[in-house]
Amino acid sequence: MGNFWQQLKKPFFCLAPMEEVTDFAFREIIARYSGEISNSKSQAPSRNNFVLFTEFVNVDGLLHPEGQKKLLIDLKYSEIQRPIVAQLWGTDPKKFHDAAKFIKKLGFDGIDINMGCPQAKEIAIGACAALIRQPDLAREIIIATKEGAGNIPVSVKTRIGYSKPEEMEEWVATVLETEPAVLILHGRTKKEMSKVPAHWDRVAGAVRLRDKVQGNRDKEGKTLIVGNGDVRSYEEGLERVKETGVDGIMIGRGAFGDPWVFNPKTCQHGAKERLRVMLEHARLFCDTFAGQKHFMVMRKHFKAYASGFDGAHELRAKLMEAGDLEETERIVEEFLSDNL
Template sequence: MSSNFWEELKKPFFVLAPMADVTDIAFRQVVIECGRPDVLYTEFVSAAGLCSEKGRPKLLPHFKFAENEHPIVAQIFGSVPKHFYETAKLIAGLGFDGIDINMGCPDRKVVKQGAGIALCKTPELAAEIIAETKRGAGGLPIAIKTRLGFDKIDLTWIENILKCDIDALTIHLRTMKETSKVLAHWELAGEIAKLAHTYNTIIIGNGDVLTHAEGIQKCEQPGLDGIMIGRGIFSNPWFFNPSVDIHTKTSKERITLLKHHISNFMNLWDPPTGDSATLRNYDTMKRFFKVYIHGFDGAKELRDKLMQTKTPTETLALLK
């Protein structure tokens, strides 16, 4: 039986959220350099794709990680229980510290296949998916990331998950219908934390936390064990290092960090002898330009020029 790292974390702890086309090893290494969170997550990856002979080679690079990233959790999504059993066995063999099942993604393509937050409409299927994941996980702790409900707040959905004897639950404090323009329902955090602890489950809050200090404050009253950070990392790569004031970071430091990220991207997704099946569109890297290139004179003009580049090499040449 593998140890449950969630139980060993000092509280309150911080987690880097799983984000598609964002939290690959290239970006996670940058985050670690700036100030590492207590737990790292991969991007979410399709369980069905990983069970496919054709899809697996394309998707396995998303699960690449380095030794300095432990504890690291692999996140998967889907709607077919047998896929989760097979994928859990694969993940356990790769050396991850835990598995997270995405039951909160609001993306239409994901919801259409009955995955992500759509699973709140089929709680029996969700329970079967959890059971099959546990069966294949070889003792790895199982976590779930979800929302408050589909088109309305539904705490019964949350309790249905908790009844499945999971190790950790991350709750994004919005429904699927609510966008980021609607404030996260932090007023419900205390009630949900109490419910989770009734089932001896680690509970993690998520939504609208934009500073490290705010994350600490969010945990104090409701009884949350930790905070998961998503969008907050886009405005501040040093988010997880409370001793760093981003406003003191010079343009040179920010550009150096971007160059490091681009080099990581090239090594992972665009190696000189790389298999074309694993290459990633460079446009996914461009979304990061604003993460680093802002807050100094001429930043917008430089960003505009960077957005016109078509390859990592071209971007690096412009940054020299």
């Protein structure tokens, strides 16, 4: 596919990589309900304009025989999930290089480098958002990953700074120097976590900085900028595009319980439809991860699906206690029988 990013119609949307969330089952449900596959004989298959990301995968584990077996579960994808991007994290440029070569062999459309996760365990070893404070190492990692990836595009997902929003210009300039295909910018610092509203003015500033730094390049040579932070819907994403000039929008938590999130033609979905898709999601999870992941992983999804309709609060409470698929199906059947 080459650099698929440049083939996307702007503005495009992305599903944020989220640990224990963006697994195969969740991505598959998103692809089914946000995608519109063309069955026309005169046209190539197509779908709505969005990109899916895997959960983040550690480069050390991916290059270890035992770790690789486990992580290949997280890297499972289907053809309807394309374009699909694998996200990597770690601290060793050589391992990023080798991991990128491995990811390319798996057939992924792109590779993303996690330089934004603010969680303590990753920060403690100097990875993810900690790389904002290690610009030289960050630069080495991006360059090494690009070399390993060959002709598939490399993106970087990061934050506007480590401690202060004012760090944005220096940090973003450092990343842009390495010429990634895409810069995905979360509008908060590492220190802010998700405690304050995203600074979309800083994201807009990054777009202006990109145009200044790479202004003499043709359109296809510029790094694309994707904004991220507090976007809950497709419509809200379009508003952010107008405000900031970003090329695309990444949605994370806003996709919970809303597999239609990237489909601009969808309308509100009632309880019956939401619960039908929830059970489809749960069955797919069980079929995919039987003996590999605990069913409790689905509870965060149940909480999101079971909202916005009469009786949702009581239903959620019951779903949070469900220990397996059979019990979940029984709870939903009883709810629908009593309420619809």
